[in-house]
Amino acid sequence: MTLVLHPGSVSLEDLEHLYWSGEPARLDTGFDAAITRGAERVAAVARGNAPVYGINTGFGKLASIKIDAADVAKLQRNLILSHCCGLGAPLPENVVRLVMALKLVSLGRGASGVRLELVRLIEAMMERGVVPVIPEKGSVGASGDLAPLAHMTAVMMGEGEAFFEGERLSGADALRRAGLAPIELTAKEGLALINGTQTSTALALAGLFRAGRALRAATVTGALATDAAMGSSAPFHPDIHTLRGHQGQIDMGSALRALLDGSAIRESHVEGDERVQDPYCIRCQPQVMGACLDLLRQAARTLRIEANAVTDNPLVLSDDTIVSGGNFHAEPVAFAADQIALAICEIGAITQRRIALLVDPALSHGLPAFLAKKPGLNSGLMIAEVTSAALMSENKQMSHPASVDSTPTSANQEDHVSMACHGARRLLQMTENLFGIVGIEAVTAARGVELRGPLDTSPDLLKAMAAIRSVVPSLEEDRYLATELAAASSLVAEGRIEASLPAGLLPMLGD
Known part of the structure; x- marks a missing residue:
C-alpha cells in the first residue's frame, strides 16, 4: 500500500499509520502544477542578475556574496556536502521514512521552487526502500534541521550512506541497486531540501x-x-x-x-x-x-x-515574489516536544x-x-x-x-x-x-x-x-x-x- 498525501490536509491518523506501518507515501498528482509553477519561477530568477537569497547568493552569514549563474548548480551541491556534519547513531528507519514523507508534504505546496523530478526521486526512494542514514545529532532546530536533512539529500545526489534491503551502503550503491539514478540539484533545490523542520517534526x-x-x-x-x-x-x-x-x-x-x-x-x-x-x-x-x-x-x-507547513526559505509566494522569512525556526516543535x-x-x-x-x-x-x-x-x-x-x-x-x-550559531546570524x-x-x-x-x-x-x-x-x-x-x-x-x-x-x-x-x-x- 502507498499512502497518497494531500499537502495542507495530511491527518494525524495518516502520519501515525506511516510511522507504525513503514509503508511508502507519494504526493497527490493534483499538486504537480503548483510544484512546476514554483520551479519555473525560481529558474527565471536564476537566469537573471538580481541577487536573491538562496538562489544565486551564499548562505547564512555569506548571504551577501553573489554567485555567478554558471556556478548555481555547484553552489547547491557544495551546500549539501558542507552541511553533512551529523554525528551519532543513525535515526531509526521509521523516523527517517517519516522525515521523507514530511518533506514531500512541504515541497508539495509549490512554494519551495523545486522540480517534479526531485519529488519523484523521494517518492521512488520510499517505494523501493532506500532509507538515508541520518546521524541523530547535529541540528539546533534553527535554520531548519540542516545537518540531518543534508544527510538525506546527499543520498539523492549519490553521496552519503543509505540502508537498502538490510544493508548499509554508499548512497550511490543504494540508488543503483534500487534501480534509481542520482539527481543533480539546480537553483535553490539544495536549500529547499535542508531548510525545514522535518527531522524535528518527525521525531x-x-x-x-x-x-x-x-x-x-x-x-x-x-x-x-x-x-x-x-x-x-x-x-x-x-x-x-x-x-x-x-x-x-x-x-x-x-x-x-x-x-x-x-x-x-x-x-x-x-x-x-x-x-x-x-x-x-x-x-x-x-x-x-x-x-x-x-x-x-x-x-x-x-x-x-x-x-x-512549508518551512524552507526563501519562499515563492502567491504573487510570484520570492521572499526570505523564518519559517524554518522550529520553536513550535520545540514547545510541543x-x-x-x-x-x-x-x-x-x-x-x-x-x-x-x-x-x-x-x-x-x-x-x-x-x-x-x-x-x-x-x-x-x-x-x-x-x-x-x-x-x-x-x-x-x-x-x-x-x-x-x-545558543547563538553561525557567526551570530542564527542568534x-x-x-x-x-x-x-x-x-x-x-x-x-x-x-x-x-x-x-x-x-x-x-x-x-x-x-x-x-x-x-x-x-x-x-x-x-x-x-x-x-x-x-x-x-x-x-x-x-x-x-x-x-x-x-x-x-x-x-x-x-x-x-x-x-x-x-x-x-x-x-x-
Missing part, C-alpha cells in the same frame, strides 16, 4: 505516537492496579469530572469506569469498605492522566499544523507509584509483600519495582525543557535557536523507559488481581490480563525476570494491550 511525532500508546496502556494497567489494590471507583464518577470541565479528565474518568465495569473484585467491597480515600495514584488517575492527555492533544494539534516530555514523565511517575503501592503490604490492602507467594523465601516483584523507579527517575532527568536552551531536534529525539528514549514502567505495572497488577481470586476483575480487564499472560506467566516462585519484563515492555510498545479491548473504549489523541 516529535514519533514521540507523540509512542506516548499515546503508553498512555492508553497505562489507563488499562491503572484500572487493573485499582482492582488489585481493592481501590474505590467512586472517584471516577462522571459528575466529579464534569464539574471541573477538563476534557482529558472527563475522558479518562469515563475510560476507567468502563474498564472496571462488572468487576467482582470491585463489587465485593463496595459496601462496608472502611477506607475513606485511596492514595492519589489510585484516586487522582483521571486528574493526572487527563491532564497528560490534554497536553498530548495540544502537542498533536501543533505538530499536525507543522507537518503540513517539551509538552510531550512532561506528559511522558508524569504518566510514568503516577504509574510507578501504583507499582510501589501494590508491592507494599502496608498499602496494598491485604496483598503479600512484593506479591510473593512466600515472602522471604521469595522476593517476588521487589526489584521489578526498583527498576520502574530507575526508569521513572531517568525520565525526570530528561524532562527539563530543551526549548529554553538557545536564537529552538533546540527542537534533540528536544524531540529524547522522546524516543523517554517513551522506551515509559513502555518499561507500564509493562512492569502490567505484570504487577495482573499478579495482584490473581491474588484476589477466586474473585475476578471485569470482563474487559480479563481480556487485558490474557494479553499480559500471553507473554509473562504467573509468578509462583522467584525466577529470571529480565526477559519477561522486556516482553511486557514490548507488549505496551506494540499496542497489544489496547488491541485486546473494544475499539473506542480508550481515549485517543484526536486529530
